[in-house]
Amino acid sequence: MRPLIYNEHCCKCSRGITFSENDYSINHFQLPLCIKCQHWYRGLENEPTLYAKKLFLSLREKGFRVMLEYNDGSKTIDICSEDSMIHIEVDGEHHSTKTKQAISDLWRTYFSLKKGYYTLHVPNLAIKEEFEQTARAISNILIERKRQRQSKNEASSYSFQDRLINAFVRQLKI
Numbered sequence: 001m002r003p004l005i006y007n008e009h010c011c012k013c014s015r016g017i018t019f020s021e022n023d024y025s026i027n028h029f030q031l032p033l034c035i036k037c038q039h040w041y042r043g044l045e046n047e048p049t050l051y052a053k054k055l056f057l058s059l060r061e062k063g064f065r066v067m068l069e070y071n072d073g074s075k076t077i078d079i080c081s082e083d084s085m086i087h088i089e090v091d092g093e094h095h096s097t098k099t100k101q102a103i104s105d106l107w108r109t110y111f112s113l114k115k116g117y118y119t120l121h122v123p124n125l126a127i128k129e130e131f132e133q134t135a136r137a138i139s140n141i142l143i144e145r146k147r148q149r150q151s152k153n154e155a156s157s158y159s160f161q162d163r164l165i166n167a168f169v170r171q172l173k174i
């Protein structure tokens with residue numbers, strides 16, 4: 001028996017997948033998924049849109065650790081970046097034309113923000129008509145937010161160190 005050759009990687013768990021697994025998955029789900037993650041995909045309550053999948057794959061290719069159809073415990077987010085603490089929602093037209101949907105989106109944004117996540121709404125139209133520019137702008141947002149979070153964390157860890165040093169110096173004076 002020929003050994004299996006893993007030429008591709010699952011876009012969810014990063015496990016190696018064979019050409020045939022990849023072909024099957026791309027044909028059926030428009031995503032490279034391993035067999036285990038194909039089960040996950042089949043069990044999803046709502047199938048992600050082609051726009052969300054296209055954006056997700058592009059961000060993965062650019063090296064971002066993003067998750068598709070991420071459940072945060074109370075709701076499912078189209079694409080989530082934990083590194084940047086950003087939720088990306090890829091919105092159809094009804095998000096801006098239906099009042100109920102618009103209000104629901106605002107509450108989702110609020111509850112995500114309470115957990116520290118900023119919600120980025122990306123209209124389908126931007127992905128459909130200006131994909132490269134849309135993906136580039138989103139990449140920049142993810143990078144910038146990650147950088148800001150890192151410098152904030154560094155600043156707070158410095159101030160913690162400063163406090164420790166100050167406390168130590170005060171002890172010495174006594």
Ligand SMILES: [Zn+2]
Binds near residue numbers: 011012
């Ligand atoms: Zn997988």
